[in-house]
Structures are given as structure tokens and as C-alpha cells.
Amino acid sequence: MRYVSTRGAAPVLSFGEAMLTGLARDGGLYVPEGSPAMPPDEIAGLAGLSYEETAYRVMRPFVGDTFTDAEFRGAIDAAYRGFGHAARAPLVQLAPNHFLLELFHGPTLAFKDFAMQLIGQLFQIALARDGRRITIVGATSGDTGSAAIEAFRGLDNVDVFILFPEGRVSDVQRRQMTTPSEANVHALALAGDFDDCQARLKDMFNDFAFRDAVGLAGVNSINWARVLAQVVYYFTAAVSLGAPERAVSFTVPTGNFGDIFAGQIAKRMGLPVERLVIATNQNDILHRCLTTGRYATDGVKPSLSPSMDIQVSSNFERALFDAYGRDGKAVAQLMEELKREGGFGISQGALQALRGTYASGRVSEEETLATIARTHGDTGELLCPHSAVGVAVAEAQRDPAVPMITLATAHPAKFPDAVERATGLRPGLPARMADLFDRSERVTPVPNDLAALEALIKERRRN
Numbered sequence: 001m002r003y004v005s006t007r008g009a010a011p012v013l014s015f016g017e018a019m020l021t022g023l024a025r026d027g028g029l030y031v032p033e034g035s036p037a038m039p040p041d042e043i044a045g046l047a048g049l050s051y052e053e054t055a056y057r058v059m060r061p062f063v064g065d066t067f068t069d070a071e072f073r074g075a076i077d078a079a080y081r082g083f084g085h086a087a088r089a090p091l092v093q094l095a096p097n098h099f100l101l102e103l104f105h106g107p108t109l110a111f112k113d114f115a116m117q118l119i120g121q122l123f124q125i126a127l128a129r130d131g132r133r134i135t136i137v138g139a140t141s142g143d144t145g146s147a148a149i150e151a152f153r154g155l156d157n158v159d160v161f162i163l164f165p166e167g168r169v170s171d172v173q174r175r176q177m178t179t180p181s182e183a184n185v186h187a188l189a190l191a192g193d194f195d196d197c198q199a200r201l202k203d204m205f206n207d208f209a210f211r212d213a214v215g216l217a218g219v220n221s222i223n224w225a226r227v228l229a230q231v232v233y234y235f236t237a238a239v240s241l242g243a244p245e246r247a248v249s250f251t252v253p254t255g256n257f258g259d260i261f262a263g264q265i266a267k268r269m270g271l272p273v274e275r276l277v278i279a280t281n282q283n284d285i286l287h288r289c290l291t292t293g294r295y296a297t298d299g300v301k302p303s304l305s306p307s308m309d310i311q312v313s314s315n316f317e318r319a320l321f322d323a324y325g326r327d328g329k330a331v332a333q334l335m336e337e338l339k340r341e342g343g344f345g346i347s348q349g350a351l352q353a354l355r356g357t358y359a360s361g362r363v364s365e366e367e368t369l370a371t372i373a374r375t376h377g378d379t380g381e382l383l384c385p386h387s388a389v390g391v392a393v394a395e396a397q398r399d400p401a402v403p404m405i406t407l408a409t410a411h412p413a414k415f416p417d418a419v420e421r422a423t424g425l426r427p428g429l430p431a432r433m434a435d436l437f438d439r440s441e442r443v444t445p446v447p448n449d450l451a452a453l454e455a456l457i458k459e460r461r462r463n
């Protein structure tokens, strides 16, 4: 399988190259050139398999010859070994025909671990083979950073720098980034919001001299390998509920659009997915876009679900690329307009294509709290505020005849303040990380300034 950029003007790469590169050199995102299909009998054959075996079968066609079968299987097994649940992604029932897919049993308690743990393993194999060193720089609204640090801490050929918006991540999120003591880990608290972090990261990727000098690699959700790893749990969940004979729908708490785009890949492979519902908090650019046809930025409003506090949704570019008939020039023009004018209108044809694939809903802060309280009362399940946004949209929009699977994207203990406000209960951390608040923190405050950031990274990285 080969990978092309959504802006049509970057080199075509293999899976391994696209994985190590992250953002394409034309500013676009890599997507697979073709679309491997999984016929119904192969989907049926996934029933009863382990998460790891399903992962191997679903992802293998996308990987090409970058890894041998044995390497790829070994990486998958190692990636999920540290999860706190034997099923990896267990399904819990909330109501008749409404299910919660718990994606928070990984080492940092958010769904990001599914992809990050795997790419940590894959990077290690690829770098050791080529004798290469890289510098990973990531921008995070909280969960990507902790997952990346957990996946790459202590690796010899990787330095990892994580930019997070100062004061806008939860205490648990921050401590997961600032307490690892390995010398290759650098948590940087940026004076700005998540979009500033993401913008400076993009600037670094577009500074080719810097990019090549430090061997810059990206592990944000723009990295195709991350999207791919997330395709797997759409299969395990749907097959558990009767796919391929029975279609299911998914509701996905959405920020940067990586997770829900993985659902679209699963659908394109042949998984019977009836609806893919985007659930947003008050930072609702995607919901407004699907409703009005105009994608327009509008400042970030800090919310109870901070991992979805974005105004630019990076992976949406991949959906636009498909909606515009894979016309990279058209996408590049839209992105130029976004940069210049803060927004763009979507053509009628593309909007129709997007609406044919995605539905959407927006949830207020009050509804988020009410959903946490109601779900706890009805089922005993404690939802994190992101998952609550998903459950609220799913309840409002679901067709009772079709199983709805809402993705629970983080563990409630990662956002204890919101959960306590809603229910009066303060969820405790799982035993394996119960001492998180006793560990000492290490963090560097940084300005929202490209030159200063680049200088710091050059100085701190090991050679």
C-alpha cells in the first residue's frame, strides 16, 4: 500500500515512511492510495478472536512490506500487553441497544493509548533497523501527550517533546506528562491554547531546515499509523454485536477528527456501519460545518471536556479530500483560504458527500454534567465528560432499531472534577497509577514563539 498527500504535491510514500514522517511536505496529511476491502466472510471470521488477532487481520493490508508478519504481530502483542483489561476494548451496555465501548483501559487511561502504544513499538523496530534517530514533537490538549510520553519514554533513538497549553489540561493529564523521569522526555507548557500548540508544531514541520536537522517526526493524530490503529476497535465492537449480518452505528466524541475518521475507514473496508455521529462540545466547528456548509474558526472556549477543545480539526482534511473526489489541489485551496480568512465554504457536492457519511450533534456544558449524573443513576457507569458528550448525542439521535455504540474515550478518573461536580463521587485512579500525585514534576514553560521553541529543542535533544 502506498500513501498520498491530501494536498497532492508531496512524495508518495510507503507505510513506514508515512509513519515516520507524519505531516506531508506540502502541508497535507497522508492517506492510503487504495482501499483494502474485507469481505463479509472475513469479517464473520473475526468473531471470538482476541483483540490482537483482530488487529493483525484488520491492519495487515495497510502495512505492506514495511514490517514482516512476525515483526508486526510482535509489535501488536507488546502494544496491548500493558492494558488493564483482557478484552482491551470491552463493551458495556447502557440501555436497550445502546452500548459503551470502553477505550480507557490503557496505561494513560484514554483511547490514545491504542494507537500510541502500537506506534511506539513500530517506531522502535523501524529506527533500530535503519540506525536512525528522530525527534518527536507533539502538540496535545492533554491525552495525546501523556500517551506519547508513555509510549516513547526511555527509548534510545527517540527524544520526545510535548507542547501542552499551560493551565488547560487536567491535573492527572499534566502529571502523566511531567512525572516520567527519563532524560529523553520533555514536557513543555506553552503560553497559549491548544490551537497555538498545534500551529507551532505545523510551523516546525514546514521549516524544512529544522525538520531535517533534528529528524523531526510527528505522532499527532495526523499520523496515518495512529488512525489505522483506531480502525481495529470499530471491528471488534461491531462484530461482537453481530456484524457483518447486523449493521451498527457509532457516536464518537470528536475533536481533531482522527477517531471518527478511523470509523469511516472501517466502513469503507466493508464493516456495516449505518451512521457515524460526530459529537462535539461547545467547540462545535464540525457540527456547524455540517449544518451550515461553512467551516469557520471561532476561538476556543475552555470546556469540561478539554481534549475536544479545538477550533481547527486537523484530520477533517482527510474527509474533505474524499468529499472532493480526492482532488488535492482543491483541498490545498481550501486550506489556503482557512489560513488567510479563517474559514471556507464547502461545495454543494462535497457537503452532500460529507452529510451522507457523517451526522453530528453538539452538547452544552450543562447537558454534559446532566448526562454524567443521569447515566450514573441509570446504570452505575461513571462517564468522563468527553464520553458524556458522546452519550448525550447518541441518546438524542439514535435509531432504536440499530445498535448504537458510543465510544468512551477516557477514564472518569482522568477528569475527576467534572465527574464529582455531576455526581458527588470522586473517581479514584486505578491501583497501577495510584501514586501519581506523589511523584515529582518536571516541566519547562515556553513562549508561543517558533524560534524560541526550535532553539530549545535543538539544545535539549541528544545527538
Ligand SMILES: *Cc1c(COP(=O)(O)O)cnc(C)c1O
Binding pocket: 110, 111, 112, 143, 144, 221, 253, 254, 255, 256, 257, 258, 259, 260, 307, 308, 386, 387, 409, 410
Ligand atoms: C483526543 C480525545 C478526543 C478527541 O479525539 P479526536 O480523534 O481528536 O477526534 C476525545 N476524547 C478524549 C478523551 C480524547 O483524549
